[in-house]
Amino acid sequence: MNIDWCITELSAYIELADKYESKAFTARGDYVGDRALKPLADELREREPIIQRILNAVQPGLGKQQLIRRGAYGLYTSKGRDAAKYALGYLKRRAEVEANLRSPAPRMSADRLHPWVWQAARTLWETKHYREAVQAASTSLNAHLQELTGRRDVFDSDLITQCFSASDPEPGKPRLRWPGEPTDAEYKAMQSGLRALGQGAFMTIRNRATHDLEELGEHEALERLATLSLLCRWIERCSLVSAPVPEDHRTSAAQALGA
Incomplete structure (x- = not known):
């Protein structure tokens, strides 16, 4: 204000x-x-x-x-x-x-949440439609993740599962990788943790906001937005790793550019 x-x-x-x-x-x-x-x-x-x-x-x-x-x-x-x-x-x-x-306890400001979350939720939040605000934020996260990875064939928890899969990237199936050495314990923990956190966020926060029509209280809704916001911030710290372009494809592309 x-x-x-x-x-x-x-x-x-x-x-x-x-x-x-x-x-x-x-x-x-x-x-x-x-x-x-x-x-x-x-x-x-x-x-x-x-x-x-x-x-x-x-x-x-x-x-x-x-x-x-x-x-x-x-x-x-x-x-x-x-x-x-x-x-x-x-x-x-x-x-x-x-x-x-005011209470001496720390306070959270919704407009300082990650933009993917708050920009999607703001209008509904201001009219006190808290469940719909959480749903909109979840949808926004999925849309941004699809845009980031170029994946339109999967969404929500399936998209998270494939993005943070331990398997090597495949053509049309890039991976998200936490910064660090793949052999480090912290790297392995963050990769597994982000996959689990993302799966859980979509299976619980998004699904409940979409299918459970009971209205949420303001504080509980804010907690859910905060969880989504944290996930967004960690996703932004990851690198997008794509599969190498096959040699014959690279040659064809070079020839096409030189044509």
């Missing part, structure tokens, strides 16, 4: 609502009429959706209510103005509030 931007938007909205109220009536208490207030009323209406988004980001449900209501004498802005003032007060002292009230 961009705190400074939110504070600016809320302050502008409150100032505009105050201006509308101050101009709605003459010194004698007579309503000036809708036509005279139309420019201010239009601007308030235009700002309302943005302010609702900010309010809901500060506190879920705070922006659910209609901020501006049509009355006998113009627009009633008191509810929206009060909600905006509440949010503005919180944001101005947010750092202080969090420093004094």
